[in-house]
Amino acid sequence: MLRTSLAIAALCLLGFPFSAIAQPLAIPPNEAISAHMEKGPDLSDFVRTCPPGLNDTPAMPQHYGQATILNMPLNRVFAIGQQTFITNFNACDGAGRPATTGTGAERTPDPAMGPRFTRVSAPETSSCAGCHSQPQPGGAGDFVANVFVLAQAADPVSRIILNEDFSNTWLERNTLGMFGSGAIEMLGREMTTDLQAEQQSAITSAEASGASVTVNLLSKGVSFGALTANPDGSVNTDAVVGVDPDLVIKPFSRKGAFRSLREFTVTAMNQHHGMQAVERFGVGTDPDEDSVDNELLIGDITAVTIFQAALPAPIVSTQGIDRATAVHGAHVFNEVGCTGCHIPSLPLKSSQFCDPDPQNLAGTFNDTSQSYCFNLSQTGIRGNSVAAYTDLKRHVICDSNKPHYCNEPASPLQASDSNYAIPGNQFLTAKLWDTGNSGPWGHRGDLDTIYAAITAHGGEATNSESQFEALSNSDQLAVVTFLKTLQMPILPPNQDPNVNMSNRNPVPNGR
Template sequence: MKQTLVNSLAGVGLLTPSLLFANLVGEGPRLAPEDRITQGQIVEGELSLDEIRQAGMLIFSTPFNRYDGYGDGAHDESQPDNHSADGGNRPTLQGNGTFLRVNGLDSQNCLECHSIVSNRTVPATMGIGGGGGFSTSAMLRPVNIDVIDESFDGTAEYDGRLINPLFLFGSGGIELVAREMTADLQRLKQYALDNPGTVVSLDTKSVNFGSIFVDEDGNLDTSNVEGVDADLVVRPFGRKGDNASAREFSLNALSFHMGMQATEKFGGAEADEDNDGVTNEISVGDLSAISIFIATLDRPFQIESGKNNRGRKLFHEVGCADCHRPVMTTERRTLPFKLTGSPEAPFEDTFYHVDLSKPPTVFKSIFGAGIEVEMFSDLKRYDMGIALAETAFFQDEVQNREFITARLWGVADTAPYMHDGRALTLVEAILLHDNPGSDAGYAAENFQNLSDEDKNKILYFLMSLRMPKDPVSDLHNR
């Protein structure tokens, strides 16, 4: 594999002196082969959960290099760049052959963007699985960035998406809630198909996603579906709610940010879709390890007190809890893991299970049922108004204005706020909800009409929603 890489780089003038000496100290893949596990080991139960998590943490934290498969390989000028990581044909800044920064190729590992546990402390508290500061924000698929303000209107024109990295804590509970919601919606879809002429309301876990209707010819009408894609799959990850699982999120993020292609999507173990001379960059076992690691990260918590409870009551009264649902409950406690594909069948073809009521996640269990997930979100997309709209050329007007309800657990520690980090304080974030066309404007108005004393009660409550302390300490302190 090393010699293939050397040859490929030499042919396009990207070979640095160090790559000529692949047998020297410091050369070779950063992710050692002996640290990688196989899908078979997971499926056959040969590894403990902690061993799988350890392997996933290494994939999450290792700064990949060219021997691992970092990057897209040589840029083929004969092929148009489709502004996607899938084709492996992105150019690089000033022809450096390594980084692009805008539209991916912007980091060497997941940890670069997911490392801030608390921005409330000074200096920031760092840890594996946190969020990112503004400097780590992803700039997705832009063609134009007007940084010198050629139109003299105070706006730097930009036609991509700007995405501030979210923390990953509590992902297992979030995914389980979404899986059960999807299962409910698929059952309702089948009921509609079996009962033509009946308007079926799409209700799951007290959240309404509009309605569907099947005509006498069997045609499914999804024009009244709200806050979820027409396939009725709840995708809880990403600012837009566009990834159904931690596995899907990881697969896409590894490719976009690092050019590390998972065989599960990119042609199999022998394929070299990005023409960088490296195959099997992220194996099926690697993807399973990192997705299980992310899904078992520690969860945020709440500080209970009388003062905070008064703020919680007002949080409900002004309407914030209409979308930021404090608690979502599940019917089961175990999160099943499956390969990507068929997200509309959330509990089929699974290969591994984790009980989320047990360590390391320890979600509160419900007698005779599942768990409580105190994430403060309904996992539904809403129109956030003109002022918060993105300007991405590859999204229509509705898509540019819609975002999934942000999860507020841990919000005391996670500034900056909003999808692009534009709000530096909680009050700024609340007030930004009040703009033309926003579905959440009424709640922001109600907050503004409160006395300062009552506003502070809500803010004290929000400041009680904290991030986990010393996350994954059981692994990295070994």
């Protein structure tokens, strides 16, 4: 098929060492969480009713403890998670967070703002699918669904001032699609394991030899620079590139700030909807003072995480597209070096997906004795090869000649889940496996053609972009045509929970 199978030479050039970049104050995403960490036991299933005096019904009355979810087959958990993803949460469910910000910190209740909808700092939507809707729930989003990262920490909450360019104050991001994301999470976990093992062996040999030992950090053919271990067990990470100094690959969000779907989901539920999960905010507590507690149980979060992880991997669709041109475009894409960062496929050692990630931090469930597992072949991953066109590494692809992707404000900086500031000009190599139907493009979604998204590349991508610009018009169009074939598949409507996942039609791609 179209897949160009290449020996993966990850020549992702010239990464900037973190120490070389000024790091203004960063607001850690998890900063305020510890205040509410009164971890209690999970609850068992229950049916919610509205608080007294609110004569309506919750949008999601049924809640599940982890024990119940663990006993359900994948198709059933997927259907429950899908339903949760599209639920328009309301006040009876606990939507809104009048007394807390999107990070979970206390905020000044502001009656003028109302507790519920606040476009910039959120909560701004009723459901996850309010943004992740293209081509269907779990997918990408249009410009109007953009998020203003870090505005969630604002207190008082940020108001929309229409005559001010609020995207220059906040870090504007366009909605990403989650199709195939179970495989993405597992790639990240396996790469983390590799890098941390390389670090550990350097420490061991430095201790044994009494001399400093430098190792190249390499996983799945992707180079993350080098690290030096000293005989006293300390490490120098100045030459580490494209990943935080803790060597944990964070494959989620445009900047590569989150390690797992579950971590992202718990954060998004609170930020976007004011729905607090017990695993982060405690059992029987009501930190946001909306008169509803136990808003989402561990089993509820597992189901919505599994829904995302089990969404089918993107496919190659040549419907309405000239096949020969697309095949030619895939070759040109390789020839001009796009594959240096957009690696056509990365191999998985294991095709088993299990939630939770054992490396989930405090505030996200991480008890692997209660894991929910399934095989990624059910999402269309064949031969453990994940054709996502990324290296899961951060790069700088802008400079003074090509400033477009440098459009972040100088400060504040977004921090990763482990609180490392991510330089403003660094972004994770975008996955291109859904490029065909995930527009608009770029981290802000402010580019409406694939051609513009390509020709905006500079920085580390200068060499490849210049080669692209030197191509004939028809070769450039062939590359664009090739990228249009990479698409999220359309699921049949109304998933019938009695249909086995592997019998879904259309069958996820034949990769």
